[in-house]
Amino acid sequence: MAKKSGKKTVKKIMKKAVKNKPAKSAASAVPREIVLKNYMEDIVKRNLDDQLQARSDICGCSRCRMDIFAYSLNHLPPKYVVSGKGHIFTKLQEMEMQFNADVTREVYKAVEFIRTHKRHE
């Protein structure tokens, strides 16, 4: 009796070394395909810009801005969505209306915190 040699399906797992490059300007990067996006980042960024513009007693250096940005995001729920090209702006406006009160409050608190805990040089 001859044994039938079964086909072996070898699954090769291709490991792609994905390096996490620090995105210098995530907001200005234009998504070409399907992207995972945390809308909260955009909402906070816009809100932060507004609040910083309206006040002259806050240091606007990049270190302080990023500190305020991080502090705010840590106190707000992430809003991840998978989105294709084109939907992002409309969706952002919807979410901005929905969360703006919370974001304004958290950004304000972040500004107050960073103002008294400056870490810039």
Ligand SMILES: [Zn+2]
């Ligand atoms: Zn500063």
